[in-house]
Amino acid sequence: MMLSRVAERMYWFGRYIERTENTARLLNVNTSLMLDLPKVKFIWGSLIDITGSQPAFSARFQVEDERNVVKFLLDDPSGSIKNSVEMARENVRTTREVMPNETWEKVNALKLFVDSHMADGLKRDGRHQFLKEVLRACHEITGYLAGSMSNNEAYNFIKIGRNLERADMTTRIIDVGVLNLTKDDHPEIQEYENILWNNVLRSSTAYQMYRQHVKDRVNGEDVCDFMINDEVFPRSVVHCLKEVQSCFETLPNPDQPLRSLAHTQRMVAGSDVIVLLNEGKLHQYIDEIQEDLAEIHDQLVQSWFLHDAAEVTHETAKA
Amino acid sequence: MKLDYKNTPNSFDELFTPTGRARQGLSELTGFLRKMSTGNLNQRQRNAEMTIRTMGITFTVYSQGENIDREWPFDIIPRTIMKKEWDRVQQGLVQRLTALNHFINDVYNDQKIIKDKVVPGDLLKSSANFRKECVGITPQFGVWAHICGSDLIRDSDGTMHVLEDNLRVPSGVSYMLENRNISKRVLPELFESYNIQPMDNYPTQLFDTLSSISPYPADFPEVVVLTPGIFNSAYFEHSFLAQRMGAELVEGSDLVVGDDDCVYMKTVAGLSRVDVIYRRIDDMFLDPEVFYKDSALGVNGLMRAWKKGNVGLANAPGAGVADDKVVYTYVPDMIRYYLGEDPILPNVPSFKCEDKSQRQHVLENLENLVVKPANESGGYGMYIGPRENRRTTAEMKRRIKANPRNYIAQPIINLSTVPTLCDNSIEPRHVDLRPFILQSDRSFVTAGGLTRVALVKGSLVVNSSQGGGSKDTWIIEEKGS
Numbered sequence: 001m002m003l004s005r006v007a008e009r010m011y012w013f014g015r016y017i018e019r020t021e022n023t024a025r026l027l028n029v030n031t032s033l034m035l036d037l038p039k040v041k042f043i044w045g046s047l048i049d050i051t052g053s054q055p056a057f058s059a060r061f062q063v064e065d066e067r068n069v070v071k072f073l074l075d076d077p078s079g080s081i082k083n084s085v086e087m088a089r090e091n092v093r094t095t096r097e098v099m100p101n102e103t104w105e106k107v108n109a110l111k112l113f114v115d116s117h118m119a120d121g122l123k124r125d126g127r128h129q130f131l132k133e134v135l136r137a138c139h140e141i142t143g144y145l146a147g148s149m150s151n152n153e154a155y156n157f158i159k160i161g162r163n164l165e166r167a168d169m170t171t172r173i174i175d176v177g178v179l180n181l182t183k184d185d186h187p188e189i190q191e192y193e194n195i196l197w198n199n200v201l202r203s204s205t206a207y208q209m210y211r212q213h214v215k216d217r218v219n220g221e222d223v224c225d226f227m228i229n230d231e232v233f234p235r236s237v238v239h240c241l242k243e244v245q246s247c248f249e250t251l252p253n254p255d256q257p258l259r260s261l262a263h264t265q266r267m268v269a270g271s272d273v274i275v276l277l278n279e280g281k282l283h284q285y286i287d288e289i290q291e292d293l294a295e296i297h298d299q300l301v302q303s304w305f306l307h308d309a310a311e312v313t314h315e316t317a318k319a
Numbered sequence: 320m321k322l323d324y325k326n327t328p329n330s331f332d333e334l335f336t337p338t339g340r341a342r343q344g345l346s347e348l349t350g351f352l353r354k355m356s357t358g359n360l361n362q363r364q365r366n367a368e369m370t371i372r373t374m375g376i377t378f379t380v381y382s383q384g385e386n387i388d389r390e391w392p393f394d395i396i397p398r399t400i401m402k403k404e405w406d407r408v409q410q411g412l413v414q415r416l417t418a419l420n421h422f423i424n425d426v427y428n429d430q431k432i433i434k435d436k437v438v439p440g441d442l443l444k445s446s447a448n449f450r451k452e453c454v455g456i457t458p459q460f461g462v463w464a465h466i467c468g469s470d471l472i473r474d475s476d477g478t479m480h481v482l483e484d485n486l487r488v489p490s491g492v493s494y495m496l497e498n499r500n501i502s503k504r505v506l507p508e509l510f511e512s513y514n515i516q517p518m519d520n521y522p523t524q525l526f527d528t529l530s531s532i533s534p535y536p537a538d539f540p541e542v543v544v545l546t547p548g549i550f551n552s553a554y555f556e557h558s559f560l561a562q563r564m565g566a567e568l569v570e571g572s573d574l575v576v577g578d579d580d581c582v583y584m585k586t587v588a589g590l591s592r593v594d595v596i597y598r599r600i601d602d603m604f605l606d607p608e609v610f611y612k613d614s615a616l617g618v619n620g621l622m623r624a625w626k627k628g629n630v631g632l633a634n635a636p637g638a639g640v641a642d643d644k645v646v647y648t649y650v651p652d653m654i655r656y657y658l659g660e661d662p663i664l665p666n667v668p669s670f671k672c673e674d675k676s677q678r679q680h681v682l683e684n685l686e687n688l689v690v691k692p693a694n695e696s697g698g699y700g701m702y703i704g705p706r707e708n709r710r711t712t713a714e715m716k717r718r719i720k721a722n723p724r725n726y727i728a729q730p731i732i733n734l735s736t737v738p739t740l741c742d743n744s745i746e747p748r749h750v751d752l753r754p755f756i757l758q759s760d761r762s763f764v765t766a767g768g769l770t771r772v773a774l775v776k777g778s779l780v781v782n783s784s785q786g787g788g789s790k791d792t793w794i795i796e797e798k799g800s
Contacts, residue, residue, distance in 0.1 A: 001586035003573050093375075094549050097562035108375040153587060252588035304587040 002153040006098055008305040009091040010154050014161025016088035017107075021138035022169045023073055023081050026050065028131040029202045031124070034066070037192055044069040046180055050172045053079040066124075074121050081121075081134060085114050100148045103141065110137040156247040160300065163247075167240035168293050173203045174227055175286045178277070181220065197223045204235045221274045224282065228273050237289065241265055244296070257299040264292040322353055324738060327747045327777075331477040331735040333398055344401055344797055347512050352396070357743050363505045364395050364740055370504060376497050379552040380784050391494060392788035395505055398737045398750055398770040402516065402796040408471070408479060408754070409764040411663030414654060416467050416756045419484060419641045421657040423463040426640060427453050437656045438649045445724045446643055447694040448487070450602060452609055453637035456626060459532045460760050463638040466525070466597075468492070471752045471768075472667070473735035480667045480732070482751065484650070486634060486642035488599050492521060492755050493556035494789060495769040496563075502791040514796040516766035521755070522563035524763045525597075529564075531759040532631035533594040540594040542566045543584065545574070547600045547616045557599050566597070576620030582630045595631040596621075602636050644693045644727045645671060667732060672723040681728040682719065685712050688728040690719070703779075705731065734779055737790060739772060749773045751781050752792065767792035 026047060034043060045064035048057045056078050061068040075082050089111045096104050113133060120126030142162075149155045177200040181193060197218050201207040206227060213230065214222045230236040245261055248254045267288065276282045324339065326332045334345055341349040352360075368390070377388040400408075425432050426443055433440045443449045468489025470482040499518055503510055526542065533540035546557035548570050561568035573584050574593065583590035598605065604614040606621040624630045640646070648669045651662040670677040670688075681688060690702040702715045719726050736747035754768030770790040771781035781787040 001588050001591045003567055003569060004585045004587055005570065005573055006567075007587045090549075094558075095568075096558045097566070097568045101562075104375055105373050109373050112372070 002098075002157075004305050006095050007153065007157045008301075009095045010098070010157035011161040011300075011305075013088055013091040013095070014158035015165040016084045016091065016161075017138055017141055018162045018165040018169075020081055020084040020088065020110075021135060021142075022165070023051065023084065024131045024134040024138070025205065026173075026203050027070065027073055027081075028128065028135070029199060031070075031127055031131075033195070033199045033202075036195055043180075046176045047073060049179070050169075050176045051079060052172065070127070071122060075118055082114055082118065085111050085134075095154075098154045100145070102144060102148075106137065106141050106144060110134070110141070113137065153251065156250055157304075160244050160247045163240040163243040164293055164297060166235055167237045167244075168290065170204055170227055170235050170237055170240070171286045171289050171293075173200055174224055175283060177220070178224070178282050178286075193220070194218055200227070206233060206235060209233050221277055224277055225273045228268065238265075238268060241268070248300075251304065253303055256303050257296060260292070260295050260299045264289065264296065267292065322349070322745060324745055324747070327733075327736050327749075329475045330733045330747070330749065331473050331475055332747055333400070333473070333735055333737045333750070335738070344795060345399055348397075348399065348509065351509060352738070352745065360395070360740060361743075367393055367395050367501050367505045370501050371497075374497070376494070377555055378494075378783055379550075379554070391497070392774065392783065393498060393501060394739050394748075394772060394774070394788050394790050395502060396738050396740055396745070397502060397506070397509075397791045397793045398752070398772075399793045399795055400767065402794050404479075405516075405766070405794045407663060411481075412467075412469055412754060412756045412764050413758075413762045414658065414660060414663055415469065415481065415484065415650060416464065416758050416762065418650065418654040418657050419467070419486065420462050420464055420758060422646075422653050423635075423638055423641050424457060424461045425657075427456060427463075427637060432653070432656060435656070437652050438646075441724075442645060442649075443640070446640055446646070448602070448637070448639035448643060450637035450640070452622060453635070456635075458635045459631065462532075462759050463635040464641065465528055465532065465633040465635075465757060465759055467756045467758070468753050468768075469756065471664075471754065472732055475733050477735070479664060481650075481664050482667055482732075483644070483647060484642060485753075487601065487639040488553075488634070489753075489755065490553040490556050490599075491753050491769040492765070493559035495753075495755070495765065495767070495792070496521060496559075498769070498789055498791040513793065514798075516794040516796065518766045521765055522560060524757055525560065526564040526566070528757040528759045528761075528763070529566075529595045529597055529631070529633055531761070532633060534628055534631060535594055538594070541584075541592060542595045542597065543569045543574075543593050545569055545571070545596050545598040545600060545618075547571075547604070551599075553599065560597070569593075571600075571614075571616045571618050574618045574621075576618060576624050580620070580624050580627050580629055582618070582621065582624050593630060595633065597633050602639060605636060644669075644691045645673070645724065648727060667729050670728045672719050672726040672728065678719065678723055681726075682716055685715060685728075687731065689731055690715055690726055690728045693725045693727065703731070731779075734773075734781075737770070737772065739774070739790075741776075746776065748776070749779050749781065750790065766794045 030043060030047060037043060044066050047069055048054055048064060057072050061072060073080055077083060089107050092099060092104050092107045117130055121130035145158065177196060180196060197220055198207065200223055201210050204227060210226050214226060216222060226233065228237045231238060233239055241261060241264060248258050248261060271285060276285050324335060326335060326337050334342060334349065336342055371390050371393060376391040378391055380387050380389055422432065432438050464486040466489060468485040468491060471479050472482050473479050496519060529542045530540045542564065544557050544561040544566050546554060546568055558568055567584065569584055575583050577583055582593045584593050600616050603610045604616045606617050606619065607614045608619050609622045622636065625632050648666065648671055651666055654660055654662045670681050672678045672681055686704045688704045692700040734749040734751060737750050738745045739748040750770050750772045752768050752770050755765045757763040770792045772788045772790050773779055773781045774788045775786050778786065
């Protein structure tokens with residue numbers, strides 16, 4: 001039976017690898033988008049909004065320009081790729097005994113790479129290569145685990161971490177897309193609407209799958225609906241929640257976490273994204289989803305990670 | 320490469336005879352070294368270092384208030400011992416640990432060895448590792464030290480001596496195993512031409528030893544490794560062993576002792592009973608109820624559970640009583656006393672400062688002696704005569720006089736040497752050897768052990784925290800046997 005402490009570290013390992021991957025993709029897609037939008041100035045700041053790190057960023061930087069934002073997302077002591085990789089590594093380092101052997105080697109190699117190539121990542125001409133390598137390493141780790149780790153409790157906790165992080169990121173990417181397009185003080189952005197929605201899709205590797213699924217041209221309504229409600233796209237909110245559900249169901253005493261998960265699933269199923277978008281209420285709706293994700297996190301911490309010594313009695317001991 | 324190899328005067332070389340020929344059975348290794356170009360050997364050394372880097376094989380050094388993870392230093396040229404000699408060493412190590420376990424069980428119970436005046440009674444009174452809390456207990460099979468790491472050195476005649484027995488929480492076995500993995504990767508052709516004894520069965524043997532002390536022998540035992548945590552210098556090893564044994568790696572906070580005096584770990588499904596704990600924390604931190612009150616590393620009530628026989632602890636608390644430099648000097652006597660046998664492996668000749676005439680000899684010859692405090696490990700507090708100055712020598716004299724029981728002295732042994740890759744040449748460097756011995760109702764000795772090498776020319780200090788490196792150790796079976 002899995003130790004609570006180990007389960008917690010698996011969960012965070014899953015989250016941090018996913019966060020690393022998401023941040024790398026976000027930077028890569030936006031570096032390329034910037035070249036398509038020479039007239040638009042504020043795009044870099046939105047990356048700080050997406051990652052929810054506005055306070056940390058403002059504490060260190062004043063201007064939301066390319067240099068500062070990239071520096072923050074790559075190299076800052078908190079909330080950067082460097083930090084996520086370090087945290088992922090620390091979580092494996094303390095749980096090496098439950099993971100297939102090479103997991104540690106691969107995560108350690110990723111950290112060594114990030115540390116030694118940081119200078120390339122900060123420069124525009126080296127960035128693509130740097131981020132591509134980070135993405136490749138994340139995929140390698142995820143793929144290696146999928147191919148060599150039993151689908152046991154440890155694996156389920158990694159998967160829960162990955163999917164909650166992923167659902168959270170998807171909602172943030174949509175949110176920023178919505179906010180950017182509704183900012184009145186930047187009317188010039190409207191002419192790039194199509195490019196921006198494309199960018200939202202690319203930030204979630206959703207472009208191709210979206211094109212196959214939605215035959216219409218790329219438009220905000222369909223993009224938001226696809227990224228929240230598509231049943232089979234691995235980064236859609238609905239799909240991530242389904243994955244989390246399947247993991248919860250394999251674990252002991254899952255009632256509370258399953259209950260708060262079901263609450264979110266019902267809310268998502270009962271909402272019409274297109275109507276909400278057109279009524280200007282999508283931002284508020286996304287806030288609600290994010291609060292729910294936080295609640296699911298709290299519930300799983302309560303159920304599986306915390307054990308009070310006071311509860312040790314003969315009865316519970318036999319459980 | 321051209322081998323311009325000169326043996327160090329007064330040191331036994333493990334590979335070459337004083338006339339520069341390969342020792343018996345080892346000509347293929349020397350031939351291999353001659354055949355390789357310098358570039359090729361250096362390349363293999365770099366490959367080994369790269370492997371260590373990516374595998375994250377590290378050790379922790381505590382320095383200037385900080386823990387620093389360093390990569391494990393490794394030299395690709397192996398240290399070799401012929402199997403025929405090793406078989407005898409193995410017997411000697413088992414003999415020794417058997418006697419030591421008899422001794423520990425005796426001192427916590429009848430103390431016959433003291434009553435029979437083989438060892439003096441005040442030896443225990445002044446021992447820092449005697450735990451009065453353990454008096455009257457006999458663990459399973461009467462065995463207290465289940466895992467022992469003994470340090471062996473070879474003197475200038477080539478005789479193997481035991482330098483010390485580590486009975487508390489000996490470490491290094493994971494590096495021994497990793498060294499083998501690396502050398503198989505970088506020197507594959509030599510593994511084809513020699514019959515080298517495999518060593519990777521250690522984790523299985525360790526698991527079997529631990530399982531054998533479970534209070535519930537009929538069940539599949541729940542074995543855990545108890546670590547002080549990530550900041551401990553041997554954390555790499557704790558995690559490594561847990562992984563290889565398929566055991567949980569737990570910290571003190573993961574465990575609780577229930578009101579039934581059984582030990583439980585906190586799992587995602589609630590509490591689950593633990594049967595055997597391979598503890599890698601020192602006695603004094605094990606249980607705040609009994610030992611250090613503010614230890615955050617231990618588990619409240621662990622001693623209670625152990626005394627009631629509800630959990631197996633390896634090594635047993637109090638086993639360190641035999642891990643004392645003064646007790647060490649009596650081990651040959653113990654072997655004769657408990658087993659009625661002659662010791663197979665000799666001690667390093669030692670002077671006990673508590674004995675008046677021996678103390679006099681020590682005080683008069685300090686410049687040529689090594690002085691060791693009784694209860695330290697890792698080379699701390701050691702005095703090495705020829706390297707000291709007048710001030711430190713005077714200080715040492717004062718300490719010996721103030722607390723003679725706490726010191727022993729030994730002549731300086733010129734450790735044996737092994738050819739070692741140094742930039743662009745191969746030079747002799749001094750080595751020791753730490754094999755690991757397991758004991759419960761059966762005994763097991765690793766095929767070889769961890770060879771530590773002093774990488775600095777002429778140095779006799781092999782500790783990794785002080786410029787030491789390591790080598791793979793090959794126990795080679797003689798051809799045609």
